[in-house]
Amino acid sequence: MSDAGVASFSRLIGTGASEPHGHDGRTGGDHRASWLRAFKTVRDETERRAAPLSPEDQVIQSMPDASPTKWHRAHTTWFFEQFLLRPHQPGYRAFDDRFAFLFNSYYVAAGPRHDRPKRGLITRPDTREVAAYRAHVDQAVAALVESADGAALEKFLPILEIGLHHEQQHQELILTDILHAFAQNPTAPAYDPDWRMPGAAAGAGGAGFVDLEGGVYAIGHSGRGFAFDNEGPRHEVLLQDVRLGRRLVTNGEWLAFMQDGGYAEPALWLSDGWAAAQTEGWAAPGYWREINGAWFQMTFGGLAPVDPAMPVCHVSYYEADAFARWAGKHLPSEAEWEAAAGLGLLENAFGVVWQWTRSAYSPYPDYRPIPGALGEYNGKFMVNQIVLRGSSLATPEGHARLSYRNFFYPHHRWQFTGLRLADYAG
Numbered sequence: 001m002s003d004a005g006v007a008s009f010s011r012l013i014g015t016g017a018s019e020p021h022g023h024d025g026r027t028g029g030d031h032r033a034s035w036l037r038a039f040k041t042v043r044d045e046t047e048r049r050a051a052p053l054s055p056e057d058q059v060i061q062s063m064p065d066a067s068p069t070k071w072h073r074a075h076t077t078w079f080f081e082q083f084l085l086r087p088h089q090p091g092y093r094a095f096d097d098r099f100a101f102l103f104n105s106y107y108v109a110a111g112p113r114h115d116r117p118k119r120g121l122i123t124r125p126d127t128r129e130v131a132a133y134r135a136h137v138d139q140a141v142a143a144l145v146e147s148a149d150g151a152a153l154e155k156f157l158p159i160l161e162i163g164l165h166h167e168q169q170h171q172e173l174i175l176t177d178i179l180h181a182f183a184q185n186p187t188a189p190a191y192d193p194d195w196r197m198p199g200a201a202a203g204a205g206g207a208g209f210v211d212l213e214g215g216v217y218a219i220g221h222s223g224r225g226f227a228f229d230n231e232g233p234r235h236e237v238l239l240q241d242v243r244l245g246r247r248l249v250t251n252g253e254w255l256a257f258m259q260d261g262g263y264a265e266p267a268l269w270l271s272d273g274w275a276a277a278q279t280e281g282w283a284a285p286g287y288w289r290e291i292n293g294a295w296f297q298m299t300f301g302g303l304a305p306v307d308p309a310m311p312v313c314h315v316s317y318y319e320a321d322a323f324a325r326w327a328g329k330h331l332p333s334e335a336e337w338e339a340a341a342g343l344g345l346l347e348n349a350f351g352v353v354w355q356w357t358r359s360a361y362s363p364y365p366d367y368r369p370i371p372g373a374l375g376e377y378n379g380k381f382m383v384n385q386i387v388l389r390g391s392s393l394a395t396p397e398g399h400a401r402l403s404y405r406n407f408f409y410p411h412h413r414w415q416f417t418g419l420r421l422a423d424y425a426g
């Protein structure tokens with residue numbers, strides 16, 4: 001997910017009437033009220049996630065790939081201002097014209113922007129001003145939805161909808177980025193002292209593989225509900241017989257890989273992966289610390305002992321690939337994952353960790369980005385990245401779906417990334 005979000009908002013807005021894109025032409029009061037509810041729900045969730053964080057927490061950028069919480073709160077607001085209010089609200093007055101430069105992420109068509117690695121240097125606007133910016137845009141979006149005539153509503157509701165899914169993606173990033181920041185702190189602060197890792201059932205039942213019969217499968221977005229452009233067109237793929245890990249790979253299995261010298265055996269690694277592991281000094285998953293011979297990991301609840309029964313998390317594609325080779329197995333392709341998950345064969349497919357596949361992030365047959373500046377949302381990142389499937393514990397409820405294609409560079413491991421295995425033998 002560069003910035004790059006089932007159930008979609010048909011559930012959030014409580015009607016199911018939004019399909020396929022929430023702009024079915026109905027312009028009655030209930031329809032508007034549903035969209036206003038969805039907008040408020042999503043905007044409030046961003047603030048709920050930021051609420052435990054102090055102004056000092058919200059300004060830090062702990063590495064170039066991560067962004068400050070304050071930036072996420074402002075950038076998601078800029079998105080509505082830039083793509084919804086400016087073009088569709090006649091006479092709209094921007095909260096502050098300078099914010100377009102500060103809070104544009106990567107949209108070249110939307111104008112020049114501040115350097116991404118320097119986001120943490122911006123102390124002004126402060127969190128109070130960013131809150132006022134959010135309130136200004138919230139009010140303007142609500143006024144637009146309430147006052148627009150039916151034809152105008154029809155035209156801009158798809159932009160409102162993508163803005164909501166976009167904000168949900170940043171809600172996940174707020175959490176993954178602050179965890180990275182807190183992990184740099186020797187005192188290992190807790191974002192939520194009561195936090196517990198989900199997915200306990202993942203360790204139960206031992207290893208186990210489920211059979212996916214070879215054949216022709218349709219993958220990609222089916223056309224019902226919202227989807228990003230990169231999830232289509234739906235198309236057929238030919239799969240061979242494969243067995244997929246019913247459950248996620250666990251910390252206990254990862255410890256076995258470590259104890260067997262997995263991080264020290266170059267034959268297990270891709271060349272780029274071995275180089276990354278040496279450069280970065282990888283000897284364990286991200287956020288793991290060895291203290292007096294015992295392994296701990298940084299979590300939202302602070303430092304906690306590594307639980308062997310829980311799914312492994314914060315591993316890069318390179319590590320996942322090396323683990324699979326060590327295990328004598330493979331990573332599944334994204335088509336295999338989608339076919340198996342669609343048949344209900346996979347435990348914890350959603351809501352625990354994103355699962356690396358071995359598929360390059362590339363366009364589906366006849367993929368075309370959506371027109372205009374928003375065409376930069378997904379398509380221009382379709383090189384050198386790897387697809388992850390499912391969703392994670394940080395993904396907002398209702399955001400993920402079967403056809404969702406997340407993508408990160410193979411060395412990335414600050415997201416909630418894990419794996420399940422694939423096996424083609426016998």
Ligand SMILES: [Fe+2]
Nearest residue numbers: 003004105166
């Ligand atoms: Fe974004």
